[in-house]
Amino acid sequence: MDDNASTKVLNSRVMVIPSISVVIGTYNQKPVLEKVLTSFLDQTLPKDQFEIVVVDSTSTDGTPDMVRSLSDRLPVRVTVQENAGKAAARNRGAREAIADLILFTDGDLLAHPNLLAEHVKAQAAAKSPRCFQGLEYNMSRLDWPPKPDQLHAIVPNRYQNHQRIGWFYWLTGNLSVSKAIFLGIGGFDETFTGYGFEDIECGYRLHKQGVDLVYLKTAINYHYHLITPDVEVARADKKGRSAAFFYTKHPELKWYVGLNPISTGIHSLISPNGRVITMAQQAMKAHAPGTWQYRLAGWFLHEYGYLAGAKDALRTGNFQ
Numbered sequence: 001m002d003d004n005a006s007t008k009v010l011n012s013r014v015m016v017i018p019s020i021s022v023v024i025g026t027y028n029q030k031p032v033l034e035k036v037l038t039s040f041l042d043q044t045l046p047k048d049q050f051e052i053v054v055v056d057s058t059s060t061d062g063t064p065d066m067v068r069s070l071s072d073r074l075p076v077r078v079t080v081q082e083n084a085g086k087a088a089a090r091n092r093g094a095r096e097a098i099a100d101l102i103l104f105t106d107g108d109l110l111a112h113p114n115l116l117a118e119h120v121k122a123q124a125a126a127k128s129p130r131c132f133q134g135l136e137y138n139m140s141r142l143d144w145p146p147k148p149d150q151l152h153a154i155v156p157n158r159y160q161n162h163q164r165i166g167w168f169y170w171l172t173g174n175l176s177v178s179k180a181i182f183l184g185i186g187g188f189d190e191t192f193t194g195y196g197f198e199d200i201e202c203g204y205r206l207h208k209q210g211v212d213l214v215y216l217k218t219a220i221n222y223h224y225h226l227i228t229p230d231v232e233v234a235r236a237d238k239k240g241r242s243a244a245f246f247y248t249k250h251p252e253l254k255w256y257v258g259l260n261p262i263s264t265g266i267h268s269l270i271s272p273n274g275r276v277i278t279m280a281q282q283a284m285k286a287h288a289p290g291t292w293q294y295r296l297a298g299w300f301l302h303e304y305g306y307l308a309g310a311k312d313a314l315r316t317g318n319f320q
Helices: 030-042 063-069 086-096 115-125 179-184 198-208 229-234 236-249 251-257 261-268 275-286 292-316
Strands: 006-010 013-017 020-026 050-056 076-080 101-106 109-111 130-139 151-153 174-178 212-223
Touching: 020 030, 020 086, 020 115, 030 050, 030 063, 030 109, 050 063, 050 086, 063 076, 076 086, 086 179, 101 109, 101 115, 101 179, 115 130, 115 174, 115 212, 174 179, 174 212, 198 212, 198 236, 229 236, 229 275, 229 292, 236 251, 236 292, 261 292, 275 292
Parallel strands: 020 050, 020 101, 050 076, 130 212
Antiparallel strands: 006 013, 101 174, 109 212, 130 151, 130 174
């Protein structure tokens, strides 16, 4: 047994306590989740030093059986529960985690071999409680291994390794946190059942408790899912509704979520079926992805749809 491994006695058996528990919530992601889980086979951190806890929200694609089939090669286990959203799945995984350190990630993020070792090392060296946000890349193509020019960091490159960053980068694709600290603030707010913001909201509460968020650029993973402007436009309304729900809980952050008089006033001047929207839609059809015209039109349509969803949610109470 590794001399540095933590141990405890349960029912007269010595149980090795891993250094870190990876928590993944999933729903009907079997093909890509299998790629994600097998990426953990190459971790430099020994397998007796980590575990993977998959919480499946009652998938219908055979996900639980696939996860169980990997348990002879990986320290992985699966719990199935009713689909109550990402927040509920992640909270369940955190409660069931054995380690004192949790890494939250998603079912479509492939792990770099040093991912877990870097989080464990950084947390062990920290002189005060803190969360570490790893380097998560979006991919412009699903080539594997990816080429450098196909990768785009979610946290801007201007931030340096081990630099403190804002709570609004508390994103659960690649984030480590003490289990005790996380559960101590009540975990994720499970009333968030729409698209997003449950992680940022948790980060904001931790920020108010004085827990720093630090960028860890040596802990890398890759989003094996193309996030293109047309995808962003399609889900903008749902994102806006979740932002509005976030705003109802933290109205002091209206400028952060864009629900301020300037943004909403400009939005009101644009007709959803008017010339400006039509021109943006035509620009996305006329120009190739990657061109500045395509990106600008996509950004504009996303922002318009986001505010439309947010304003409607606040008016109707429909936050999903």
